[in-house]
Amino acid sequence: MNGIVIYESLTGNTKAAGHIIADELTAAGVETIACPITAVDLQALSDADLVVVGSWTDGVFFFGQRPGRAGRLAGKLPRIDGKKAVVYCTYALDCGGTLDKLARIVRMGGGDVVGGYAIKRDDLFGGSKELVDRLLSALDATV
Numbered sequence: 131m132n133g134i135v136i137y138e139s140l141t142g143n144t145k146a147a148g149h150i151i152a153d154e155l156t157a158a159g160v161e162t163i164a165c166p167i168t169a170v171d172l173q174a175l176s177d178a179d180l181v182v183v184g185s186w187t188d189g190v191f192f193f194g195q196r197p198g199r200a201g202r203l204a205g206k207l208p209r210i211d212g213k214k215a216v217v218y219c220t221y222a223l224d225c226g227g228t229l230d231k232l233a234r235i236v237r238m239g240g241g242d243v244v245g246g247y248a249i250k251r252d253d254l255f256g257g258s259k260e261l262v263d264r265l266l267s268a269l270d271a272t273v
């Protein structure tokens with residue numbers, strides 16, 4: 131099984147989480163690379179059975195949260211028809227509806243979104259590892 135993490139990051143947290151997720155998946159046997167939405171590795175995407183899409187939370191902290199630069203994300207995400215997908219966001223205080231909105235974008239791109247996880251920016255490693263643990267358990271349950 132192969133994976134790809136595609137992230138949108140402004141100050142580096144979502145990028146860092148994406149690389150942790152890719153490293154943890156690879157260590158578990160799902161060979162995965164991480165790349166920004168502005169430079170998606172199309173060969174890796176085409177080889178991927180699993181697509182993880184991450185974004186940061188943009189809003190006014192307790193209101194109107196949405197994926198950061200959602201328009202660019204939606205516009206640049208290549209078609210991923212039929213591929214299993216997972217979404218994640220990073221946030222400071224409250225991610226509100228960011229994950230649901232991100233899932234909608236990924237579904238519009240053809241992805242079969244099977245889950246999502248919000249990662250608090252003050253524990254990027256713990257949150258990223260938790261996402262991977264949950265994802266691997268879910269994949270185990272489906273094989």
Ligand SMILES: Cc1cc2nc3c(=O)[nH]c(=O)nc-3n(C[C@H](O)[C@H](O)[C@H](O)COP(=O)(O)O)c2cc1C
Binds near residue numbers: 142187188190191223
């Ligand atoms: C313009 C702006 C708006 C933000 N709005 C929210 C918000 O509404 N809620 C929240 O929990 N975090 C908010 N944050 C915090 C970021 O989502 C958080 O720091 C995230 O990890 C940044 O990811 P990045 O480093 O990949 O850009 C905001 C950050 C910025 C720059």
